[in-house]
Amino acid sequence: MSHHLVVLGAGYAGLVAAKRAARRLRHSDVTITLINAGDRFVERVRLHQLAAGQRLNELPLPDLLRGTPIGLLNARACAADAAARTVHLDRAPHSVGYDTLVVALGSRPHLGTVPGAAEHAHTLDGAGEAERLHRHVSRLAPGSTVAVVGGGLTGLETVAELAETYPALRMTLFAATGIGDGLSPRAQRHLQRALSRLGVTAHPGTRVTEVHPCAVLSDDGTPYTADAVLWATGFRAPSLAGEAGFATDGHGRMTVDQTLRSVSHPEVYAVGDAAAGHTGGAGTTRMSCQTAMPMGRQVADVITARLTGREPEPARIRYVFTNISLGRHDGIVQFTRADDSPRAAALTGRTAAAFKEAVVRSTVLAVRRG
Ligand SMILES: Cc1cc2nc3c(=O)[nH]c(=O)nc-3n(C[C@H](O)[C@H](O)[C@H](O)COP(=O)(O)OP(=O)(O)OC[C@H]3O[C@@H](n4cnc5c(N)ncnc54)[C@H](O)[C@@H]3O)c2cc1C
Incomplete structure (x- = not known):
């Protein structure tokens, strides 16, 4: 048989x-x-x-x-x-x-046990959820705030993409640790400059412990306005x-x-x-x-x-590199050692954005070929 x-x-x-x-x-x-x-x-x-x-x-x-x-x-x-x-x-x-x-x-995104996250936060759990986030964000009035929780690659790429597309919205980024940890000093500096160019307010070292319909609360009890929340702290x-x-x-x-x-x-x-x-x-x-x-x-x-x-x-x-898109015209390609630690070398800006786009296209060619 x-x-x-x-x-x-x-x-x-x-x-x-x-x-x-x-x-x-x-x-x-x-x-x-x-x-x-x-x-x-x-x-x-x-x-x-x-x-x-x-x-x-x-x-x-x-x-x-x-x-x-x-x-x-x-x-x-x-x-x-x-x-x-x-x-x-x-x-x-x-x-x-x-x-x-x-x-x-x-x-799948890991929502953990944070009160309100499952009820009020969006995730990028598939195309349907990404479209749902888009519908919510695209209807927000100018000056509204979008909070992205998670300073890893998914959080960074999403906050940058949304900030570039919706410059009239306020973008905030929360990370329990640092933002862009694991990047070389040169790539870190580029990331900070890109986030500030895009108008993203970053809150490193700030753990979000509660999600409410219009706000998130940090572990020291500080409330932050959030008309839409993306939960991007990790996957399981x-x-x-x-x-x-x-x-x-x-x-x-x-x-x-x-x-x-x-x-x-x-x-x-x-x-x-x-x-x-x-x-x-x-x-x-x-x-x-x-x-x-x-x-x-x-x-x-x-x-x-x-x-x-x-x-x-x-x-x-x-591992060879980690690449991060920061909108459609900027990015970082951090070259890494085999153990995934960063080398000093990194590409930034338009070159990195073009590099990342080429890599992403090559993945589709690879799944076509198998
Ligand atoms: C916004 C975002 C940006 C990212 N950017 C990068 C990047 O730049 N570089 C990088 O290396 N990685 C990136 N990643 C991570 C990368 O997408 C994942 O690591 C990768 O998709 C894992 O591939 P996979 O085949 O294991 O899983 P997936 O690509 O998630 O495929 C899993 C498949 O299983 C199917 N499935 C799930 N459950 C069931 C079920 N119960 N029954 C039947 N089918 C099921 C799903 O429909 C899906 O088709 C990113 C992730 C996100 C969310």
């Missing part, structure tokens, strides 16, 4: 994994099914642009899979039964059995893997060995944000497109090797 390889999630990691596996296993008796909650590929790295009202390219999954033998199931995976090697879905066929499973379900992997009994870390990511295979269930693999992969010297993988795509390629190679009786090579994830 044909071996059934099921890939959960058609984002950067899952789509690349499924397409590469299909190519590499084309002469083997393997059936590949890709299960995704939506019927299009979402360019998640552009969600801040969608929140600012820009249109994104339509990338229907059937188009991206045309000419491959991959079966696409447009359904949400609700649970996995590890003992029965079955995934349960929210619609027909309701369950799918697997011989090998790749979990590539990405991650979906609960499906942990609930199925697959070994996970404290962020819900699957714990995998050097070949991206679950340490608890050898027939299960994990890639992208859903996996805590190993890096060359930087601990576990950072949730990023930069690691999701190589993991997708490498899991396809590992599975191909095992299904064709060869010993797989360990996966190799290395």
Whole structure:
């Protein structure tokens, strides 16, 4: 009987994994099914642009899979039964059995336990939520305040994009730690200049502890006006893997060995944000497109090797740079060492913006190719 390889999630990691596996296993008796909650590929790295009202390219999954033998199931995976090697879905066929499973379900914004965050704050949890934020922000009167909570890459890119698009709004940025931590001194200076040029009021070292309909409250009790709030403090992997009994870390990511295979269930693999992969010297993988795509390629190679009786090579994830867009005409490309620490070298300004745009376009070319 044909071996059934099921890939959960058609984002950067899952789509690349499924397409590469299909190519590499084309002469083997393997059936590949890709299960995704939506019927299009979402360019998640552009969600801040969608929140600012820009249109994104339509990338229907059937188009991206045309000419491959991959079966696409447009359904949400609700649970996995590890003992029965079955995934349960929210619609027909309701369950799918697997011989090998790749979990590539990405991650979701983590709202934590901050009172009011779930009720009053927006997130960038997919295209629908980004469009909802845009509808809210675009209707605000001039002089209204938008608060972005989270000084990481998602918070920075979104506050800059919104500030550039809506100069009549007041933009505030809250970070429990510093803003742009992890950048070299030169890149840090550029970031500060860009935020002040865009009129963003930054509140580093300010932890937001409550969200109200028109304000946020910091840990020292100070209220800050906020007519719209974006919560962007971090992401967590979906609960499906942990609930199925697959070994996970404290962020819900699957714990995998050097070949991206679950340490608890050898027939299960994990890639992208859903996996805590190993890096060359930087601990576990950072949730990023930069690691999701190589993991997708490498899991396809590992599975191909095992299904064709060869010993797989360990996966190799290395960091080269971090890039941040600051609106459409400015940005930072921070070159990094293999352990993800910043080098002195960084690109800034228009060159960095053009570099980032080229990288983002190349990710779509890569998911088309697989
Ligand atoms: C605004 C923003 C900007 C970013 N910018 C950058 C950047 O510049 N560089 C960078 O490296 N990273 C960036 N990232 C992070 C990057 O987007 C993620 O790390 C990357 O998308 C992870 O890829 P993935 O394949 O693991 O998950 P995803 O791309 O999220 O794909 C997961 C897929 O699984 C599907 N799915 C989820 N749950 C289910 C379910 N239960 N059943 C079926 N399908 C399901 C989803 O619909 C989705 O298609 C950014 C993120 C955001 C939000």
